[in-house]
Amino acid sequence: MTTVLPRDAPAPTRRRRPRFTFWTGVTAATILVFVVLLLLPLFSLVISSFAGKQSDDVSLWQVYVTLFTKPYYYKALINSFVLSIAAMALSLIIGFPLAYCVTRFNIAGKLIIRAVIVLTFVSPPFIGAYSWILLLGESGVLRRWLAAVGVTLPPIYGWFGLILVLSLQGIPFVFLMVSSALKTVDQSIEDAAINLGRGPIAVIRTAILPLIVPGVSTAALLVFVTAFSDFGTPAIIGQNLRVFPRLVYNEFVNETTGGNFTVASALSVVLLAVSICALLAQRGYAERRSYGQEVLRPLAVQRIGGVRRLLATAFVYAVVFVAALPIVTVVVSSFLESKHSVITGNFTIEGYLQAPRLWSSLLNTLMFATVATLLCVVFGALVGYVTARFRTRLASFIDLMSMMPYAVPGVVLGIAFALCFAGAPLFLGGTAAILILAYFVRRLPYSIRSTSAMLSQMGTQTEEASINLGVAPGKTFLRITVPMMTPALMSGALLTWATVAREFNATVILYGSRTTTMSVEVFREVLYGNFGNASVVGTVLIAVSIVPIVILFKALGKDEDVLL
Template sequence: MRNQRRFRFDLWTVVTLVSLAFFLLFLIYPLGKVFMASMLADGKMNFDNYINFFKLKYYYGALLNSFIVSGSATVLACMIGIPMAYVMSRFHIPCKGFVHILIILTLLSPPFIGAYSWILMLGNNGFITRFLGSLGIHIKSIYGLHGMIFVFALQYYPHIYLYVSGALKTIDKSLEEASESLGVHAWSRIRKVTLPLIFPTVSMGALMVFMASFSDFGTPMLLGQGLKTLAVLTYEEFVGEMGTNPGMSSTISIVLLLITTLLLFWQRRLVAKKSYAMNSMRAPEIVKLKGLPKLGAYVFTGAVVLLSLIPQATVIVTSFIKTKGPVFTSEFGFDSYREVFGRVPEAIGNTFAFSSVAIVIMVLAGMLISYVVVRKKSKLTALLDAMIMIPYVIPGTVLGISLIIAFNTPPIVMTGTWMILVVAYVIRKLPYTMRSSSAILFQLDRSVEEASISLGVPPMKTFFKTTAILMLPGVLSGAILSWVTTINELSSTVVLYHGSTATITVSIYREVVNGTYGTAAALASILSLCTIVSLIIVNKISGKRGFSV
């Protein structure tokens, strides 16, 4: 009887089994196919692809480039994000809430748009490059490893800022006061007391920056000019003009996946070695600065935010400048927008159609799965929870390639259809909705559901009429963030799309590659406007219920 109760087959069991089946089919199975493809060379199972990867400089050089770019970008992002978080958390800054929104907006914008914007300004024919050249000042263009590092650092420092800001608010003031009473000066106190206390969050933010830049496709593709990273090489080996090499592409995909997974485990092991627990009885006070420190804090904050927003401003302004081929003229107008809506309207429609379908699935699945993970704990739900987190460490190009390899032949053929894009979006972005749903579910008392069930309302009906409504604010916060990242998705889309299923991000990428910068700017502006509107909505939703974004 006890075992029968434990393994009772009800609707929640169906939810668990269907969810497991979905991830086994569309995540684990494709990754398994990629691994098998990586072991296949000349029709035989062997390690030749892996041997060639570490033997030929063409391949291991891309790995070194990826580490150089990602490592340097992470260090630079920490150098920007940690001081920014400290200033914003500890000192009085005018319009702090507005500045906070601008920083988040920087994070939610796709990095390849930032790369494109800096090409307009500091490319070989950029307007800043030309202006300085007319003055006799010749600077190095944005192309190359240094350009990738610069763009990634400005794009991803908000990861560090958000993590560190939250951690700084939980530090007990008495710890810093104790060190001050022992004669430790301000800078030494930050280095010896404050930073060690927030090390777990700094390391997690740094890991997010490293993995995001390590697996990004768009920025290295636009700024590389011959210098390749693993993400770019994976794509080129799979859809190369000189012939595809799925075996080597699969090998690079597995290497990418192993590196990101090992980094995640290394970070967790590093944090687990020490104890960082503290009693946050006295929160730090907000200090009003005076004189030179005040000026320095204002200048630093303003400069970072301004530098972060320059790409967005550049895209919007240039979208209204008329062009003659790849060259911008001195006249303004709506020609680029007319060309966009006349030539690639289907890309705009595809973006919102595919993302909308994916969001509906994510909202429903996120609510149901979070409920079984939080309320119906078992070995199966623990396995499901672990599966959902796997996409955090999978680069978009790897996921796209795995889906094509898995579903390019019968019995299930999805390659070239809009369905494969929706599946990719759901797998990659569901964790956002899932985590926000789980967070609010932990705050809901079970007694509300128990009271409804005791009155004769079936459990599933109770969920949709009571629990789901109470979960809605948190669910919508995660859903809108999933929406924003979905409409900005390029890495997986550029691998999976067919001519008729192109999206805005793919169209921007194609326009930049073809040198039609005006239409690229117009498309990027439309995407930025959608991101801003979504961010305003999510902040209003989260603000009403006290959630932070």
Template sequence: MRYSGEKRFSMWTSFSLIILAIFSVFIIYPLALVLYKSVVDPHSGSFTLDYLLKFFTKKFYWSTLVNSFQVTVCSTLLAALIGLPMAYVMRSVKIRGSSWLDILIVISYLSPPFIGAYAWIQLLGRNGMVTNFINELFGITFDGIYGFAGIVLVFTLQSFPLVYMYVSGALKGMDNSLNEAAESLGCGRVERIMRIIVPLIMPTLLASSLLVFMRVFADFGTPMLIGEGFKTMPVLIYTQFMSEVGGDDGFAAALCVIIITLTILMFFAQRFLANRSTYSMTALKPMAAEQAAGLKNMLSHAFVYLVVGLAILPQAVVIYTSFLKSNGGQVFTGGFGLQSYEATLFAKDNEVIWNTYMLGVISISIIVVLGILISYLTVRKRNVLNSTLDTITMFPYIIPGSVLGISFLFAFNNPPILLSGTALIMIIAFTIRRLPYTVRSGTAVIGQISPSVEEAAISLGASEMKTFTKVTVPMMMPGVLAGAIMSWVTIISELSSSIILYTNSTQTLTISIYTEVIRGNYGNASAYSTVLTITSILSLLIFYRLTGKRDISM
């Protein structure tokens, strides 16, 4: 939208150029440096493909890529197979306590996957509560959930809420008269679902499945904790770069290039498929939940309660074990006590908690400002420059956090921009990595605001900037806050990039949880995790309070 009398080079063009310059320094330059290091010999400075050949010619390395695809594909399919029927049942059948179940589903998604991993270790690990019960009951030796099956279990239960939230939003906007018309023509329930509902929500299902795919493919903590011999690409990248016997920067860079190429190809493939099957409709008669009876009612409630119970179980286990008596946070001795909290929150200076909140608040403040500006520019000031800006904004989302962390160390470990080891590099990484949530949410909401509202304000004498700050921004805020809450919670639970960038002075809660789990201090890890879980829940409740919503629209 270009207002009458607006100059070709305006204040908005300046904003676009400034943001693009920032992204060039903190996204394009680090990634270009990764590409450079992957094909240049560090000694001779000549072009080489040795690092890439090393990966593809040795099974030990390329098998990790196969492992990653196996885990990711299985987890994504299972998440879709659970999330889709969950959304349909919750939208079509009246479920007791559905509003609370929605909140529990969101909470289960907001928790970092690796917390779910170590919670399941306490349940189904070699010495887990459920494992011991099964072994004593059946007289067998169950070896736990380690490896492929355990990783898929954790990822599936942690990822299906994303599919659920997206599909639930799509069903909310679907015109149910189409479903009723098909029913009047003799279509059965299953046939209506497969031939009408699924095709209509397919773009949303593909979009949510892509997000699940990217998240699972890029996750480092879960396979690191319970993978044991089953290595994935993020774990290989981390171990190659951080090896105690001297990491190989060139090979780590080549691994980063491979994973960047794959994620970008998958991203554009999903967008192509989604664009081919896009539908637009107005929900003149939205789908409404109806009271079911008999077997259908019992099965619907049983299915929903079972899935939600399994999804929220890791958080319940974490909170429960944090109050068990322990020997220095390592061995649970029976009964309840506060030893885990005494060994963590009260026995230490708690810098990790302060760091988490401080870095998070600064990052989310920058994200909200940039998110509003970028959303406005890409929707209201459409041009090649802002389209480029919009595309670059998505890069950090589809690129694994470990890759971003390594690229930052490559780029900012030496003058003239020396940032490694500082809090600033953590803030920049968090901001760049979690900005897309707020940008996508802000873009969606401003697309629903009629330009005539802004034009009316300008016609009454308000300047364009005043119209933007007094009219547009307030109308955007509900959508921006929806994205901001996702950005905030994922910032405070970020592990993949921070595990590479942190120092002792910038250690956060997630890093502390991870290190305690690695040491076997499950009590201490539970105490830290409980603080993180309570923070996520309070953040969600504050969001509901500020916006008046009872869900996070996706």
């Protein structure tokens, strides 16, 4: 029997199969890259932590039980918490008033102050550790000068040195975050508080501080996580003080002399868990304390004079001088004659001509940083477009995955890559490939964030017009979108290059005899007591890290906010 439909009845519709488009392929490739280079290594790390010999009497969790019941391990964890909290607190105590004074008061030389802060921010972190040995070590220059006037300081090694160095390394984080947060406060808020009779301190405490809590808490998080996961600084000046990253490294590299990959993996999982928990706690706290506000008139610079200006200026320049002193020490000592750990006062450039592995490590650093940066730029442009233009669950998942590398400490990522890719079937251990892949996934968020931020401010009319005229999505992206977001790509590339060049924590796990970078070379020379060679390589490394930032600021007109 045949059914006759009315003439005006709609024809039956067929369910269309989803077409495979250019951006579908990009999305699939993006997920594959994150799965292979991020999730798979971290999964291998977790599996390795349960890979010890098991029996009916020993549970899978025995290694974790041991970590939290054996004093050798849990005391190191406590030491890391105490050290990180102390560094975080001291950085906030010094960095917050520093940022407030520079941002709000008419202090002379603000450009120089900000330039020095940026310099200390992008310079390799552990360089400050061994430069303080030159200054406050047993025969340090500054220690001898202070002893001559009757001032005796505690030893630079151990708790005092670690808290000092890690706090100074954290001050730029606080300065940049607080300065940026202050720009989001409207002047009317301060005016209203003053009209209600509040004094200067009360205005900051009751009106301004509650509005910049998200920025302050982010700075605190960055300092805490950086200090908690730092390996180089405790290894150089920590002496016998056990902290968690040192245990992770020692357990991993001492496999042939009694170490244990299972314990190293378990320690890495704990380190990763601490970082992720700190990140989640900060985000939850910041969201609860966040206030939606529209800034029509940013906070104005207050003109102060007399004793107030003198005290504010003295405080700012004193902090900046102490923060920059390690870099100045490294650069100056690189031009002085040295004999192993003794640096004389004789000027010479022989160190640059005779440094044994300077040029090979420089070549490796330049090559690895360039290749990793190119990968980040290409992949970051595509991923940034997906996260900014497509409002789907898959795009949200990719956006979340792209931020995950922020929460993974360098030592943890290095061990995860070593476990996943160093052995069969790839055997990439110690090669340039494994280092470049680690740098790529670790620094990819810079390119993604800069690209997506610019695309979110750009309309889609030009792209839609191109597609409507018959141009394929891929060609539209290359011909229309990429030229428009070139400034963002350049910004992300320069920032990526600068941070890859100074990367240490992941490199020290993954490098081989032929893939030594400058950061590792500085570390090795310090451990061997060759402070002259360390200063030479360190000075070149500082220059390599600074040049992209100078280009970023001068050629692209960026300010220090781009570093956040």
